[in-house]
Structure formats: structure tokens, C-alpha cells
Amino acid sequence: MIEFLTALLETPVLWFLLGAIVLPFIPAGTGRGLLTLVVPIISAWVIWTAPQGLGGAASLAGLDLTLMRVDKLSIVFGLIFSLAAFLAAIYAWHLRDTVQQVATLLYAGTAIGAVFAGDLLTLFIYWEGTALASVFLIWARGTEGAFHTGMRYLIIQIGSGVILIAGVALHYTQTGSIEFTSFTGEGPHSWGVGTWLILLAFGIKCAFPLLHNWLQDSYPAATVTGTVVLSAFTTKMAVYCLARGFAGTEFLIYVGAIMTLFPIFLAEIENDLRRVLSYSLNNQLGFMVVGVGVGTELALNGTAAHAFCHILYKSLLFMSVGAVLHRTGTSKASELGGLYRTMPLTMVFCIIGAASISAFPLFSGFVSKSLILSATADNQYPIVWAALVFASAGVLSHSGIKIPYFTFFAHDSGKRPAEAPTHMLIAMGLTAFACVFIGVFPQTLYALLPYSVDYVPYTWAHVLEQMQLLVFALLAFALLMKYGFFPEEKRGINLDTDWSYRKMLPAIVGFSCQVIGAVWSELMRGSHAAKNAILDLLSGYYGPQGRAAQVQSTGLMVLWLAILLGTALVLNLVILPS
């Protein structure tokens, strides 16, 4: 334990844990707000000053753990996570809910811990930690729907952890090591089952196609501040793990390409703007996964840079939509519109976020996405490259235009909400400043990246290409809008893979139960429903009155004793040869 504490002392996680322990004892208000601000700052400082290499050695059940593996890849993720926690803390200054505040600290802390985990067991512990801590941000909404959503989220997140630990166990029995290094090896054909399970676990948290839907299901269900926090950590932690473990795995390029494409269409017709942003988040993850799949130094730099920028501008977008929700009580496009009249500052910040995610030159998305696109083009993946360019236009359509347009312009909803609270404006302002700053001075970001960068984003050709792509797309939007082809916003939801377990599975189970029930009741000639019959059967044997649970049967026990002894004797004396 002492060993563990001293190991924790080297990690930034300690401060989040301490903060989470101390926080409930501070009265809600300024003191608490300051605590939530100070902890990420300390964390960033610890990360900044940490010596590179392995540290925080501890051991568990005979396995050596490394709690603090510091290299440039983990530093960049650790820093942006700390920054995200800091900005979210400003944004959540008004919060008086102890549960959410503690959950936020623990969530950020475990996510940062995962980034510095040098071995798979530590990773697993933090992996489950993020799942457990983050679900409270969903439950904090306090409605029955949020509870169910939270349960679905928790089951999938914990499930990912279970798959991870199973994979780690298999990996350990095969290689005898739990060190968290690259699994790529000689490519997928050389992987054991364990490696595939680990990839599957990463894939779930990274919202791979068909495994993605927990994200769009849960993030819109969280609280105003909770969604901002959620958007930063879990998926980017998974991206980090992929970059660390599976860099250069070619098929991930195609997985990533599909990830950039399909959310575009779903986002376009989605009504809840926070869900639109969740799809957009999914699409942006696709770019990062492509970078991981390409796996060159440039591509990994691109992945890290894009994760960095993405956390900032996605937070900014979630913050602005959250501010609208905070003032109007809804985040549905069909209920909003015309808010620029009374929330102009929020609108400006939202547009900065939208411009960043759309990768307009001078905004942060431009300098990071270019790295990935160039890496893809360098390595001659024409189809993937075409898909990514297509997806770039798609990003403009749902995040770049849809979010600000339908919130702040479009038809006037008649809502006249007050401007967002000051602390939210400060948080959005800082984030927006960071987005622009990175866009104008990309070298500051590049200096943080894992590999040395000699990439210049602002070439004449590059700027021109990007401007053409975006401005022509804007023109298309303007024309389609003018001539009424643009799909109008209407209330409703869209089916996604969650349909399979929210609708199909219950239907199948219900149907099977009906069938079995019909057969069973026919067999029993009774009126019991099938479920009751099975339960009765089980509890008849195992229940308090059942045969397996009877207590008062001394004679029977002695009989058992005799039977067992007899068996043992027969086995030993008769069956086995002496």
C-alpha cells in the first residue's frame, strides 16, 4: 500500500483523487470551484515537470505495474486532458451538485491515469474507473430516461473493460508480459485472440462503426456540464491507446474512413443538437483512427494534434449548445432558432468552434487535419483520401453550418433567452481563443507532438484547396436553402445500431418468451406465464423452501456423509490399483 501511494505520488492522478476526497468537505461555492480549477493546473504542472521514462513502480499479485510511463505521446494527451478539465471546471462554476463535481474529478483523473499507464493492468483499472466515474454525469440529470441511458452506457463501458481484462489475461499467458507497448507486430495475421480482444475493447470506447452507438445514446443524455466533460476524455483515451498499441495496423485506415463517413448522414438529419455533435465527434474520431492506421510519424503526429484540437473545439461547441440548453431548456434544432438576437456572444464562440471543426484556415482544425490528410496522401491511399475529403465537406454540413445556423439563425423560434452566464462566457472565450491561437500559430502545438515536425500547413496551394472545398460547399448550402431543398428540422429521432438492443433484442426475447411460454403452459397445462414457471422451478429447488436450501435434515446430512465416505473409500480401495 505504501508502495502504491509512493507510486501514486509520482502521477497526476493523486491530485484528482485528493481533490475528490476533499471536495465534499468544502461548502459548495467559490471554495469548491477553486478546487476544481486548481487540481487540473497541478496536474498539468506535474505532467510538465515529470521526467521522461518509466516511473511509479508498484506491484500487484506478483505483477510489476508502471503507474507513470512518460513519453511525448502521453505528455500531449495528459496536457490536453488537464486543459479540458480546467476549461470544463470554469464552465461548471455554477454547479452545486457534489456528485457531479466529484465524478468529474475522478473521471478526469482516471483518464489521465490511463494515459500514463505503462502496463495493461493499470490501464484496465483506470479504464473501468473512467466508466464508473463518468456514468454519474449521465445519472445526474435525474430523469428516468437518463437512468436507463446511464445503465446502457455503463453496461457497454464495463463490458469493454471486461473484454480488455480478458484480452490482457490471454496476452499475459501467451507472452508473459503485461507491458503496454505496441501489439502490431507482424500485422493482424500474427495476433492471438488476446490481442484481438484488446483491440475490440479499445474499439468499443473509440466508437468503431457498429460499436459506436453508446456515444450518441449517452452524451446527449448527460447534464449541461456533464456532456462537456464526457466529450473530452473516454474516446480520446481510446485513441491514445490505439496510437500506443496498434499504430500502423492497416485495416484501421479503412475502419477510420468508414467512421468519418457514416456519422455525417446521421448527424445531418438528427434533431437534438447535442446528438448532432456526438455524431460529429464520432466522425472526427474517424480521422484520428485513420492516422493511427497509417502509423507513420507524420500520421501519428496528426492523430495527436487532431485529438488535441478536437478536444478544444468540440468542448467549445458542446459548451455553446449547453449554454443555450441552460437558458432555454432545450437543445433541439426544431425548438431553437433566431437566438443571435439575445445571445450574440455565445453565437460568436459557437461560430469559432464551427469554423475550427470545419478546418477553415486560421482555425485549429485546419492545422491538425492537414497532417492526417497529407499522411494519407503520402502513403497513396486514394480511396481513403477521397473519403476523408468528402468527410471534410460533411463536417462543414453538420457541425460547421447546422449547429450555429439552426441555433442562432434560421426561423425565429420566438425564444429570447438571456446571454449565457459570465463564467460560461469566460470558459467559451478561453477555449475559442485557444482554437484561434493554435490556428494562427500552429508551431506551438507542433512543438508538443510526439515526433519532430517539419510540416508547414500554410502553403498557398493548401489554403486554396481548403478554401475552395469549403466555400463551394457553403455556396451549395446557400443555394439549397434558398430553393428549399434543405431538409427542414422536425422533431423525431433516427434509428441507429442501438435499435438492435433497445428494440430488436427485447422483441426477440419477448417473442421467445411468448413461444416458450405457450409451449410450456401447454406442457404444464397450467396458467403460469413462462417466466414464472421457470422461476418457480429454480426457486423450487434453490429457494428458501427448496431442496437445496433445507437446513433441518441432520439425518440426510449424515447419509450424505456416508455416501461421500463410501465413494472415497471405493475409489481408493477398490478402483485404484495398489
Next chain:
Amino acid sequence: MAKPDTKDERPISPTGRKLTVLEQPVVINRMIIGLALFCALLFLADLAHIRHGKFAVEDLIGFYGFYGFAAFAFIIFATKALRAVIGRDEDYYGDRVVDAEDYPPTELELKEFSDD
């Protein structure tokens, strides 16, 4: 595009008031024309600049512009079809789901804009 609600007498912010010009049809049309002109400018800029992209198609003049335009249009038309297939009512999964219930107002600060 919705028309501005001229009868609405409720206060709005000064910045917002300036921006209301954007809702006049004339201004909108001018903006679209401006956008088109900008597109043309970018297209011409492509002419002035001989490029060597990684792929052959990149060197086509205005490739990115047309690709962007086509992609956007395709997305819009495809999604209209897609919505017809997968669109559902908000209470499709029952009335105890996040989509169908209101956000509980306890934690929110719902507030109307006022001048002071």
C-alpha cells in the same frame, strides 16, 4: 428562410439588433451573390497557380471546389432519403427516454433577456 417577426416588441441586444439586417431578403440575396463571386475568384486563383498534388485528380482546375459542392449536395439529398427510412417519432422507444422527456429545470437557469 423564416421572416423576421416584426411584431415582436421584446428587447434584444444591441449586437443582435444590428444583425437583424441579415434577415432581409435583399441582404440574403446579396450574400449569396457575394459567395458565388468569391467562388469564382477561388476558381480563377486555381488557374493562376500550377499545382502538383499527390493524386492526378488534384491537378484538375477547381477540383476541390466542385468536389466540395457535389459532396455537400449529395449529402443533403441522401439524408432526405435516409430520413424517410430511419426517421421515427421521439417516443419510439417509449415515453421514458431522454428524447421524449423535458430537461429537468432544477439545475438550469432559464432566463429571458432583459435590457438591464
Next chain:
Amino acid sequence: MLEGIVQNAPLLAIMLPLIAAPVAVLFGNKSVAFYISGATLVLSFALCVYMALLVSDGSILSYHIGGWAPPIGIEYRIDAANAMVMIIVSAMGALVLPYARASIEKEISPGHHTMFYACYMLCFTGLMGVAATGDAFNVFVFLEISSLSTYVLVAMGARQDKRALSAAYDYLILGTVGATFFVIGLGFLYIATGTLNMVDLADKLANSPDNKTIRAGFALIVIGMGLKLALFPLHRWLPGAYSYAPSAVSAFLASTATKVALYVVIRFTFSVYDASSGFERTTLEYIILPLAITAMFTASAVAIFQMNVKKLLAYSSVSQIGYMLLGLTYLNQTGVAASFIHMFNHAMTKGALFMAVGMVVWRTGSALLPSFAGIGRTMPWTAAAIVVAGLSLIGVPATAGFVSKWVLMAGAFERGWWPVSFAIVGSSVLAVIYVWRLVEVMYFQEPKATTKDPVREAPLAMLVPTWILILAIVWFGIAANAPVELARIAADGLLAGGFDNGQTVILGIPGR
């Protein structure tokens, strides 16, 4: 003085409570009895820790009773395996005692309090003696000391529930039958070898030709002790005894008694007999292994349906004993170590659970599930303790239960028994269900409206020992090195066969 205590450590750890018991009765005052018991138990625990440190390098302590050298005289012989069991017993004994002081105020009639402490001391002596002795017959003697006092302790629950009497009687009959089997087995051994000292027995057995007396002796010892350790299906005395006994007694017994019996089986299987091959191995694989796995599932299934929470925990114990036996049957270092680690971790977990549940019973007056409704709000610390210990029971990471299941799984992989690992996971899923039932009732149901005084948090005297255990669960879930190392040394010693693998350090004066 200190030198004298240290030199007589094995003896003092066991015999001080034996002296303390009559002294307490002589004074006849329950406060005096409590303080005497407390002092001896804490000293005993300290000595056990000291001995564990001594044997952690693989050496063996030997103490010759009455100045007679073994094999003629009785000796106390302590290696890492005993030391671990003794730490479990003494730690739980010392922790449960302050809890018991508050708990018996309500559960046992005031006239019997002094007797309670005396019986508790005797039971403690018996369990410690079984663990420490290197003499086969001495095992039986101490076993009877602990059993007889246990019957009395269980019967003391009669003030709360008259069924405690019949449960104690049941236990008396069955326990005696089991002990008789055991002593008949010892008789067979004595006939075959003419000695009762374990080291000597192992020597003589290794050098004597295989014969049926020896084999029958093994069957009798394993089955006889199987009853004491609640080997499925010989477990039926356990739910009654644990659920109707006073809470403190349940907590102490559940965390120690079955573990000590299991230790005896392990000691006889590995140190006296040689389990690496032959009929011993077959018995383990064909009788113990299937029963262990059946226990893991059947007992858990019964636990799921129980309405009485103490019974639920008791059945869960039966299934957890399945895990410990499972590790034993792997016959490899990791497996045997897993058995010991699980003994250690389960003692903490089940002890904490019984103590926490006891607090609820103390406040609400009933162990039935409905009386747990809403205690998440009314007794938050108690409910939180149940949740943490429940997580450990399931085997969630960062709790002690995870460590033992991890090692158990690793052992199964090492042995090449893949399906067994699925059984471990499957049974854990059942544990999730019955733990969840508790959590659901505690946190998602409204507290019952009572006409009497409202349900409040339990007193500190009960809460503090429980939370010490809870913290220990988390501590040993994260920093599992010490128990894991000790268990591995114990397993190494056991698997090497015999009871003299390692340097023997004689404490006290060597016998003549």
C-alpha cells in the same frame, strides 16, 4: 521479559486466551472479561504477525511442549501456511471483539456476557491451536475445544431467535460425526505408522508400502474435515449455525472456522500424505474438484433466492469455500497459493459483510431482506460497507476479492484447465446477482416507515471494526504483495511435501 515473550511466541499466542477465559469467569464481571479478552487477543495477533515475519523466509518454527522433543512430545510447528491461518484467526478475533461488546448488549441476555467472552476465548484458542500444532492428535483436541465452545456460542443466539438452539444442536451432532471420522482416520494412521507427529508421520508414510489402512485413513480424514469446512453437500449445518448465531459469532466463525478446517485438509493432504501422485491426487480430482465446482454454482443459486440476508451470506460462504478447494485441486504452486490468498481475502470480506449485516439487524431487528430497505439513506456507512465488501465478494478490481480470483484463474491456466476458469467467472456472475439484490433493496427502496425510533447509523464501536476491515479489503486489493508472497511461500513449502522443508528454528528450550 520481551525475550521470554518472543521465545514462547507460539505458545503465548494460543495459550494466553486459554488462561484468560477462566480468569474472566473468576472475576465474573463483563467489563473485566472484555478488557482481559481484548488484551490477550491483541497480544496474540501481534505475536502471530511476528511469527509470520519469522517464517516469511521459508523457515519453520518449532516449539516443544513440556520439554519433550518430538516425535515423543507434542510440538507446535509453524511455517508460512500456519502463520497465514493464524494471522487470519487472530486478526479477526481481535477485530470482532469490540464489535461483539456492543452487539451482544442486544443479542445475548446480560447474565451470559461473561460466559460469552470465555467461550469466545476458548473458541479462539481451539482454532489457533489447530492451526499451530504439529501433532496430528493435538489437532483433534483443539478442534474439539473450538467446536464445543462454538456450539455454545451459536446457542447464545437463542435470545434473538429460538431456532439458534436447534441450529446449535444440528451443528453439535454433525460436527461430532465429522470429528469422529477424523479421529478414526487418525487411528488408522497411528495403526499404520505408530506415530502421531506430523513430520514423523510424513516420514513413515513415505517409507512404508502402500496399504489400505493408509488409504482409508486419508478418505476418513478428508471427508471428516470436509464436514467441518462445509464441503458441499456436507454444508447444511452452516447456514443455520451462521444465521441464527449472534452477529459477532457469525462474523468470527464465518471468517475463521471453515478456513482452519480447510487448512487441516491442506496440511494432511500435502504435508502428511503426498498429494503429488497416487490415490491422494485421484481423490482430489475425482471427489473434491467436482464438489467444489458444484458448490460454486449451487450454493450461489441458493443464495440468490434467500430472503434472509445472513443465510444469503452463509450460502455465499459455501460457494466461496468451493473456490478455496478448487485452488487446492490444481496441485500447483499458484493454485495452492490461491487457496490461501482466498482464505485470507474471504475472511476479511465475509467478516466485514457479517458485521455490517449484523449492524442492520441490530438497528432493524431483522435479517430479512425487507428490513434492509432504504438503509442506503438511513445507515449510509453500513450500506457503503456492504457495497464495498460485496464488490470484493464478486471480485471487482481494487478489492481483495479480485486478487484471489485473479490468482485462482492464473492457476487454472497454468494447470491447463480452461473450462474451470469459465466456472470461476460464471459463479462470479451469480455473486453479482445476489449482491445486486442487496444493493437494490438498500439504495432503491424507500425506508420502511417505523412506528418505533427511526433507523439510525450503527454505533461507532461496531462501525469502526467493520470499516477497518473494509479499508483492509481495499488495501489488500491494491497492495496485495504481502499476502500473495506469504501464500506463495506457504504453497512452496506444502508442495515440496513433508513438513520439514526449510530451516527449522526451535523457539524456547529444545526438548529432551
Next chain:
Amino acid sequence: MKYHLILRVVTRLLVGPILLYGLYVQFHGDFGPGGGFQAGVIFAVAFILYGIVFGLRDLRNRFPDRVIHQLFALGVLIYAGTGFVSVFLGANFLDYNVLAEKGYEGQHLGIIAVELGVGIAVFAVMLAIYYAFAARPPRIDDKDW
């Protein structure tokens, strides 16, 4: 108890010799047949006989339960305490050789002390068992169930 004169007189006469015989068996125990266990039983028999003839209440007045409890605690204490005396004298538990100057004398002394403890404990337990059985009400009231 007014009429069974012979019974009463004979009992009074017998109690003394039985006690004496008990003591004989007790102290004979260290070098011949006998010992604390038998002596304890014989000693208890004297009291049980008294109890049978003169009534449980009479006996219980003279030997209250509390005393019985303390007696058997004392017995155990003497037994285990003897072992501890040798520990205090620097030898192992129950090593009687150190109790006296010559080893064999110590052995005698130790055995006598231990047997005394056993005798007292057995005596007390026998009486307690007798009390428990004899004091049992012939019929249990419904409310006692």
C-alpha cells in the same frame, strides 16, 4: 424429608467417606491408578447424593451456580497456570522439571497441581450438569417455548 430417617442418616454418614475416598484417588493419581478426573467425579457424587436426598434447593443454597462457575474456571486456571509457571521459570510450557530443584520432584509437583486442577474442574462440571438436569422444570410452559 420428615419420614426417610434411615435415608437421611445413612446419607449423612456416607458423604464424609465418599469425600475422603475422592481425596485419596486424587492424591494417589501421580504414581498409581487414579487421578483428577476420577476424583472429581467421586467428589461430585458426594454432593449429588446430598442433593438427591435433601433436595436441589438445599444443595444450591450451599453451592450457588456462581461458585460452580468459578470453580470450574479455577480448575482450568490451575491446569493451564501450572504450565505457565514453568514458562515463568524459564522453561517450556508444561515442563515440570523446573518446579523443584530435582527434576523428578518437579515432575511430581507438576502432576499433582495439574491433577488438582482437573479434579476441581471435573467436580464443578459434574455438579453443573446435575444442576442443569435436575433443575429442568418437569413441564415447559407454552410461553417458554
